[in-house]
Amino acid sequence: MVRTDHGAYKGYRITSDYFPDHPEQPPFYRAIHLSDSSASLHNRTSLEGLKAEIDELSTRPKTYTLRSGSKEVAISSMQGKYMPEDLDPEIIPLIVDLNAAGFQTLASCAGHSTRGDIYGIVSIKGADPDTREIQKVLKAHGLSIARIERKQSEGRTRILFPAFGK
Numbered sequence: 001m002v003r004t005d006h007g008a009y010k011g012y013r014i015t016s017d018y019f020p021d022h023p024e025q026p027p028f029y030r031a032i033h034l035s036d037s038s039a040s041l042h043n044r045t046s047l048e049g050l051k052a053e054i055d056e057l058s059t060r061p062k063t064y065t066l067r068s069g070s071k072e073v074a075i076s077s078m079q080g081k082y083m084p085e086d087l088d089p090e091i092i093p094l095i096v097d098l099n100a101a102g103f104q105t106l107a108s109c110a111g112h113s114t115r116g117d118i119y120g121i122v123s124i125k126g127a128d129p130d131t132r133e134i135q136k137v138l139k140a141h142g143l144s145i146a147r148i149e150r151k152q153s154e155g156r157t158r159i160l161f162p163a164f165g166k
Contacts, residue, residue: 002018002019004016004017004018006029009054010058011033013031014050015029016028016029016047028045029045029046066087066099068095068097071096071100072096073096073099075099075105088108088111090164091109091120091164093141094108094122094143097140097141098122098134098137103124103133104124105124107123108121108123119146119161119162120160120161120164121161125156126155127151127152127154127155129157131145131148134159138159148160
């Protein structure tokens with residue numbers, strides 16, 4: 001594999017990987033946000049397409065207000081990458097409560113197949129959050145922690161729980 005650095009573009013470091021052993025494959029482009037490495041774009045096959053996506057993201061708000069019942073929290077949108085319309089509707093009350101409890105959520109899914117089992121996932125900023133407090137919030141929603149994946153190098157933790165409705 002040969003990695004090429006294409007420099008910075010609007011706060012993202014852009015690189016591409018090329019596999020000389022497979023010349024039929026186009027280069028694989030990725031962009032990592034310079035101030036928040038968890039905000040990345042990848043699996044792109046053209047530099048122009050990747051830059052167009054970064055341009056579109058730069059027009060989105062960086063934070064938004066999320067509401068559930070009478071609760072309201074301000075949530076980071078990871079440089080515009082994730083917006084309220086991207087959230088699974090059934091997970092919104094959990095996301096609101098986790099953020100209200102002081103945990104910054106980065107990404108979530110109400111449930112999908114992982115190694116044959118169905119799990120919901122919430123990614124939280126920080127590699128070592130207080131899992132006792134997270135468990136309290138999950139319990140209030142009738143959920144429990146199934147697995148914790150600490151991503152030290154990315155500065156985040158993934159919390160897996162039984163999927164909603166499963």
